[in-house]
Amino acid sequence: MRLRVDLLPHGTYPDVVLVIDVLRATTTAITYLERGADALLLTATPDVALALRSEGMRQDGARPDGESTPYLLGGERGGLPIPGFDFGNSPVEAAAQNFTGRTVVMNTTNGTVAAHTAAQSGKHVFLAALTNAHAAARRARATATEEIAIVCAGTDERVGLEDVYAAGVLAEYLLAMGESSIDDGARIALTVRRSSGNPLEALGSSVHGARLASLGLGEDVRYAAGLSTSTLVPTLVTGDDVPPGTLKFIAG
Numbered sequence: 001m002r003l004r005v006d007l008l009p010h011g012t013y014p015d016v017v018l019v020i021d022v023l024r025a026t027t028t029a030i031t032y033l034e035r036g037a038d039a040l041l042l043t044a045t046p047d048v049a050l051a052l053r054s055e056g057m058r059q060d061g062a063r064p065d066g067e068s069t070p071y072l073l074g075g076e077r078g079g080l081p082i083p084g085f086d087f088g089n090s091p092v093e094a095a096a097q098n099f100t101g102r103t104v105v106m107n108t109t110n111g112t113v114a115a116h117t118a119a120q121s122g123k124h125v126f127l128a129a130l131t132n133a134h135a136a137a138r139r140a141r142a143t144a145t146e147e148i149a150i151v152c153a154g155t156d157e158r159v160g161l162e163d164v165y166a167a168g169v170l171a172e173y174l175l176a177m178g179e180s181s182i183d184d185g186a187r188i189a190l191t192v193r194r195s196s197g198n199p200l201e202a203l204g205s206s207v208h209g210a211r212l213a214s215l216g217l218g219e220d221v222r223y224a225a226g227l228s229t230s231t232l233v234p235t236l237v238t239g240d241d242v243p244p245g246t247l248k249f250i251a252g
Helices: 025-034 046-060 091-095 111-119 133-143 161-176 184-195 199-205 207-214 218-224
Strands: 002-006 016-020 039-043 071-077 103-107 124-128 147-152 235-237 246-250
Touching: 002 161, 002 184, 016 111, 016 133, 016 161, 025 039, 025 091, 025 103, 025 111, 025 124, 025 218, 025 246, 039 046, 039 111, 046 071, 046 103, 091 218, 103 111, 111 124, 111 147, 111 246, 124 133, 133 161, 147 161, 147 184, 161 184, 161 199, 161 207, 199 207, 199 218, 207 218
Parallel strands: 002 147, 016 124, 016 147, 039 103, 071 103
Antiparallel strands: 039 246, 124 235, 235 246
C-alpha cells in the first residue's frame, strides 16, 4: 500500500483521497453532518451556491415547515461569512444548530476547492480532520486497494502548518495499521507531527490559526484541535440527484 501526502492539492488520485482543511472547512463539514444534515453540497463558487438556493425556492415554493427551500448556505471568504449565506464556516456555530432534514451547501476559500480537485480523479473521496482522524484513517485503509492520498487544502495556495500537522496524525494512524511505502510528503507531515506540541499548540501557532484568533474565532481553533471526537466520515457520492457544479457528501 502506498501512502502519499500532498502539501497542496495537485495531480491525479487513482484510489482513495482524504481531503483535509482542518481550519475549518472539513471540521465544519463533519459537524454539519453530526448535527443531522442529510447531505452536504460543496460548490465550486459562491455564485453556484446562491443560484442553487434560488432555484430551490422557485421549485419548492412555500413548505409546511415555513421554510422556502431545503438548502442552507455556509461558507466564508477571508475567514468571514459570505454575504447572503446563512452561516459562516464555523464548527462552533454549526455545533449549536439542528440541521435535521436539511441540505447544507458549502463554499470556502480553500477546502471546497481542494475537494473539487480531488474529485476530478479520486475513486473514493473522504473529508478528514483532526476531529475524525481515527475514523477517517480506518475508512481509508479499509477502502484502498493501492494508494491512500492525503491532500492538504492549504491557505490561499500556500502550505498550511495546521493541515500538514493533521496529515501527520492521519499518517501515523495509517502506518500503525500496516506496512506502507511513503513519499516525501508523508515524511514531511510525520516530521511536523512528531516535532510539534499538542494539536491546539500546532493549530494555534499556524498563520491561519493566528488569523482566526485575531478575528475573534479562537473557539473554532480550539474545536478543530479536538482529536478523534467524531466517528463520522463525510463520503463523496454520485448520482442523478447531484446538482451541476457541486459535490455531494453524506455521513459515512
